[in-house]
Amino acid sequence: MKKVYSLFVLLSFCLAVQAQIRVSNSSLIINAVRSSAFLDAASTPQYNNSPILGKGLLFPSVDLSLFTKFSGVPVGEMDDYPTFYDGMIVYNTKVGGEVANGALTAGKTAGTLARGYWYYDNPVVSGQTRTLITGTWRPLTPSVEDSKVIINSNVENTTNLIIDGKPVYAYKGTFTMAAGSTAKIDLQLPDLVKNSADGLYRITIFQGVDANKKYYANGVYSLDVATGLAVTGSPGISSRYPDGTYEYVIEYLKKTTP
Numbered sequence: 460m461k462k463v464y465s466l467f468v469l470l471s472f473c474l475a476v477q478a479q480i481r482v483s484n485s486s487l488i489i490n491a492v493r494s495s496a497f498l499d500a501a502s503t504p505q506y507n508n509s510p511i512l513g514k515g516l517l518f519p520s521v522d523l524s525l526f527t528k529f530s531g532v533p534v535g536e537m538d539d540y541p542t543f544y545d546g547m548i549v550y551n552t553k554v555g556g557e558v559a560n561g562a563l564t565a566g567k568t569a570g571t572l573a574r575g576y577w578y579y580d581n582p583v584v585s586g587q588t589r590t591l592i593t594g595t596w597r598p599l600t601p602s603v604e605d606s607k608v609i610i611n612s613n614v615e616n617t618t619n620l621i622i623d624g625k626p627v628y629a630y631k632g633t634f635t636m637a638a639g640s641t642a643k644i645d646l647q648l649p650d651l652v653k654n655s656a657d658g659l660y661r662i663t664i665f666q667g668v669d670a671n672k673k674y675y676a677n678g679v680y681s682l683d684v685a686t687g688l689a690v691t692g693s694p695g696i697s698s699r700y701p702d703g704t705y706e707y708v709i710e711y712l713k714k715t716t717p
Contacts, residue, residue: 520550522552523558524559525553527559542581551572569597570626573598575600578596611631629709632648645688663677
């Protein structure tokens with residue numbers, strides 16, 4: 460009797476959801492047999508006539524900073540999931556930080572976390588053995604507000620720029636040009652940057668405030684990661700910066716944490 464009752468409950472559930480959920484390639488759902496969509500959650504005709512019913516798809520929320528690892532048990536095989544979770548979508552509620560604080564068992568994070576939809580990008584890369592943790596969590600549709608980057612002085616800032624799945628960081632500092640100096644500028648980077656930088660992306664040099672800012676350079680220069688010395692020009696150039704104090708923003712990639 461218990462088995463019959465369980466079957467009745469299961470059939471009742473299927474009949475209840477059949478009105479709104481259509482599965483492609485099912486002989487029972489003739490409307491979706493040739494559909495390109497695997498799952499169709501469109502509203503029923505009754506709901507189509509309503510301005511409020513059946514209009515949204517609600518995703519479960521998750522704090523990605525607490526996402527420590529992928530698990531396939533008991534749903535699938537943990538270490539050999541067919542897609543390696545490539546394309547998985549979640550709604551993240553955490554602002555700031557990284558996925559599981561950068562834990563290797565949960566993949567990398569493209570920039571800092573922000574509220575919104577994030578997807579797991581874990582493609583097959585030539586020469587790389589794809590695993591559950593070779594991918595990167597990326598924001599699905601970052602808002603205009605999320606795309607704003609405020610760079611504060613004398614601290615390490617995370618930008619929204621991603622290169623090969625690695626976030627670009629920025630540091631804002633100052634230097635002074637003395638009389639008789641050439642266009643070559645050697646920036647001695649602070650230990651904060653020196654100890655973490657693995658490659659230089661760009662340096663922007665400017666002077667002044669607000670609308671009166673004057674930009675003197677914006678390009679890629681050499682960086683000695685051992686000494687923390689960034690070179691911004693050539694001694695052979697005759698022109699030079701006027702005397703005074705300048706601000707600079709250096710953008711760089713960080714060393715990969717083992």
